[in-house]
Amino acid sequence: MPEGDSVLQLSRRLQFMTGREVLHTSLRVPSVATARFDGAVCESVWPYGKHLFMQFGDAVLHTHLKMEGTWAMHLAGDRWRKPGHTARVVLQLEGSPYPRPIEVVGHSLGLVEVFPVAQYGEKTSYLGPDILSDExxxxxxxxxxxxxxxxxxxxxxxxxxxxxxxxxxxxxxxxxxxxxxxxxxxxxxxxxxxxxxxxxxxxxxxxxxxxxxxxxxxxxxxxxxxxxxxxxxxxxxxxxxxxxxxxxxxxxxxxxxxxxxxxxxxx
Incomplete structure (x- = not known):
């Protein structure tokens, strides 16, 4: 069951995204379907409680696993381990030193939203302190x-x-x-x-x-x-x-x- 420790560990596994350029974006949720990070560099990936955040240029991608969400990472063209219809976020990143781009796929995510970096404080203001914060x-x-x-x-x-x-x-x-x-x-x-x-x-x-x-x-x-x-x-x-x-x-x-x-x- 995803709790704060699960999301902290997930964010660590996704740190390889930092510094990589986004080659293609596919957000398969109607409210954010037109959002694109193409050409932007992933600046940071971090957790807050059960929430996961990724910054691409001036935009933040906010996701929540809820009960069934998972993230998968593989080289572009490889067979997905979960059905394609469960994908809610598909990000194709520059893959060096690998021979192909890297795909990061969020399956069955309970929440997907995009907002400007300047709104981060407002968007997270309702949350209490993160129990796993270093501070x-x-x-x-x-x-x-x-x-x-x-x-x-x-x-x-x-x-x-x-x-x-x-x-x-x-x-x-x-x-x-x-x-x-x-x-x-x-x-x-x-x-x-x-x-x-x-x-x-x-x-x-x-x-x-x-x-x-x-x-x-x-x-x-x-x-x-x-x-x-x-x-x-x-x-x-x-x-x-x-x-x-x-x-x-x-x-x-x-x-x-x-x-x-x-x-x-x-x-």
């Missing part, structure tokens, strides 16, 4: 804590998933953070040590920022790497109780599935 300790942590505490009646599960509070936490991390903190995800913010939870979230995600397999248990084996996420009715790794599953949200928040241990995380 987190300078101001990000304090902002995240303050934003969550501003609505004490809200559940901690909803607050952690709200990208306006802190950018980058997704459903898997939410489940694991709440388990490790020993709190039920439906507990109101007023009854939670918010600074401690925010510190735990940062520490957990920072430890996983370079990992190909997301691990919260300390065991780097698939199937043993998480405590509660996706483990409905399976025994808790700590106490043996059956993990429970329900939904949390409604109103301004989308309903999302939650998991918890009824003994380790009392309601």
């Amino acid at each position: 987190w300790e300078l101001e990000g942590r304090a902002q995240a804590v303050a934003r969550i505490l501003s609505r004490p009646e809200r559940t901690i599960g909803q607050a952690l998933l709200d990208q306006k509070n802190v950018a980058g936490i997704g459903n898997e991390y939410r489940a694991e953070i709440c388990f490790l903190a020993g709190i039920h995800p439906a507990r109101p913010v007023a009854g939670v040590d918010v600074p401690a939870v925010v510190d735990l979230a940062r520490r957990l995600m920072w430890m996983n920022r370079d990992a190909p397999l997301r691990v919260t248990t300390g065991v780097r084996r698939a199937g043993e790497n998480v405590y509660v996420f996706g483990r409905n009715r399976r025994p808790c790794r700590r106490c043996g109780s059956r993990i429970e599953q329900d939904f949390l949200g409604g109103g301004e928040d989308l309903e999302r599935v939650i998991w918890w241990c009824p003994r380790c995380q009392p309601g």
